[in-house]
Amino acid sequence: MPNVHLTKPMQEYAEAQIRSGAYANLSEVVRAGMRAIMEKDGARAFYALKAELDQAIAEAEAGDYEEFDPRAFEPDAFR
Secondary structure, three states, X not given: OOOOOOOHHHHHHHHHHHHHOOOOOHHHHHHHHHHHHHHXXXXXXXXXXXXXXXXXXXXXHOOOOOOOOXXXXXXXXXX
């Protein structure tokens, strides 16, 4: 079991969440925080991919692309 050290304000906030009934214990509070971080990271990855796709689309629309030849890329697949 990991040992978690919280700052005093974080500890007080977590305890208030438990007292309010929002969470049953500190483990639930920490898991909720971890889920939020994981969701944020997923959103970050999504927006990074979207930015890359937007850039690729802009380059393609500007004519900056090469035709893809699947036979040249994988000739054995077409035998």
